[in-house]
Amino acid sequence: MKVLKLSGQGLPQSWISLEEAVLHYAAGQVRWEMGSEVAVFHGGHNALTGLQSVITVNSIIGTQGFGGANPFGATPSITNPKLFARDRNLCAYCGDHFQELDLTREHIRPVSKGGPDAWMNVVTACRSCNHRKGNRTPEQAGMPLLYAPYVPSLWEDFILRNRRILADQMEFLMAHLPRHSRLHA
Numbered sequence: 001m002k003v004l005k006l007s008g009q010g011l012p013q014s015w016i017s018l019e020e021a022v023l024h025y026a027a028g029q030v031r032w033e034m035g036s037e038v039a040v041f042h043g044g045h046n047a048l049t050g051l052q053s054v055i056t057v058n059s060i061i062g063t064q065g066f067g068g069a070n071p072f073g074a075t076p077s078i079t080n081p082k083l084f085a086r087d088r089n090l091c092a093y094c095g096d097h098f099q100e101l102d103l104t105r106e107h108i109r110p111v112s113k114g115g116p117d118a119w120m121n122v123v124t125a126c127r128s129c130n131h132r133k134g135n136r137t138p139e140q141a142g143m144p145l146l147y148a149p150y151v152p153s154l155w156e157d158f159i160l161r162n163r164r165i166l167a168d169q170m171e172f173l174m175a176h177l178p179r180h181s182r183l184h185a
Helices: 018-026 080-086 127-133 154-160 167-174
Strands: 002-006 012-017 030-045 052-063 103-107 122-126
Touching (some): 012 154, 030 167, 052 167, 080 103, 080 154, 154 167
Parallel strands (some): 002 052
Antiparallel strands (some): 103 122
16 A cells, blocks of 8 residues: 655655655654545554554645655656556557557657657557557558557656555545546546
8 A cells, every 4th residue: 555645735746655654754744634544553652651652644645845846847757557557458559458468568650760769659559459560650551540649747647657546545636637638537
């Protein structure tokens, strides 16, 4: 289970472990929290009062600070799992739905012809369509794209990079998605 760590302004910073979240709580860095309680950690007993320390961790925490660089200026890194999730495991050429192990990262303009390995030049393709298209553009291969590629937003990237998102975390992230996002449906 991961905790969604936000900046004090509410911008996603990272997915962190429960242990990392406890460190933020213990250091007094949690400014606010949302979502449900996901874990309770019991510490030692105070020598004077005899009371045991207890830290309750919520699924979403806002921490002190701005988090550095402008997160909206950064382009998310591409991984196959994130690409396949962006494209909902649908082949961009035949339109069929596949399991992840049957999918490939397909470069619209082949890398060998100067195409970049970038979000706007990659789509999900089944192995058969990828092989059939080969080292050609979709036009040269007579295989039109069924959907257009796009660069995921900061909010989409946080959804794409975590497979086990709790309902309250997903609700928070979904509320901030751009209207054009494929993740809405």
